[in-house]
Amino acid sequence: MEKLVSSWYNDKQKPLPESYIFPPQTRPGNHIIPKSNTIPVIDLSKTLGHARTDIIHQILQASQDFGFFQVVNHGVPENLFKDTMDVFKEFFEMPAEDKASLYSDDPLKRCRLYTSSVNFDREEVHLWRDNLRHDCHPLEECIKYWPENPTRYREIVAAYSIEAKKLGSRILELISQGLGIEPGYFEGKLSESLLISVNHYPPCPEPSLTLGLPKHCDPNLITILHQGDVKGLQVFKNGEWIGVEPLHNALVVNIGCQLQIISNNKFKSAEHRAVTNSKVARTTAAFFIGPSPDCIIEPAVIFISPLYRAFQYKEFLLNYVSVTGFSLENFKLHA
Structure with missing residues (x-):
């Protein structure tokens, strides 16, 4: 528990500990990151009328060009949007003793509070973040492992996870239509897992030397991110980092490795x-x-020249967490 950044760091005048300083080539540095006027913003309220085809085209174009887009008018109630982020902030602001029972170094724990990455003690350099992670589906099975405090945590996060699942299904259905895949393709086992990861990044004395999360791709199908009102997310494109500006009531959607393969x-x-x-x-x-x-993951059958072999998702996850220099090349078909 004492490893949590939010537990031991409370003096902004203290220098950044050496164990959090990244090698020079991977530091964010002090250069100015351009604001994102290019990450597409898509209005999902227009998917019910004649504009549906245009919205599908926008999603496909953004998924091809950036692998990222933001959605507005997505259907998640504004009050639930606000209450969810408030309860997450309340959780991380609680006294350490109130969070102690959730802290664990075991990555298999159903609901886990931890710091930095998967295994703190084996890391060469630590991430400047604390993380709360738990499953959200099936809800009735998972919810009993969730935090009991703040007292409204379970009620609010349950409601929000239901909305996130619905939104994800809606976006995936638009994607399947755009790709020419049969309706319902992403239902069932392909989108069965729903996991929430709540990242908390305390103020940092030397932001140019460390990272909250390093450069990576998400291993799953799609990710739906509520990034709040503080900037910090950056996308790598054409050799430069693009800042994704927080927008009021917007959600960030990014393409995971499984959707790239499919x-x-x-x-x-x-x-x-x-x-x-x-x-x-x-x-x-x-x-x-x-x-x-x-x-089983593989390219959709509409692609007559598949680039990837079929494999079980658990094989992918084992490679993703254990192979240095992970690459999708490990799953490609080679002529």
């Missing part, structure tokens, strides 16, 4: 990272929608 590289799972800042804490909530471990 689309036969028509879509891309973009590399992204989280930077820190010296002034305020940043709290974000990501819903990872993905396959069940035994689900």
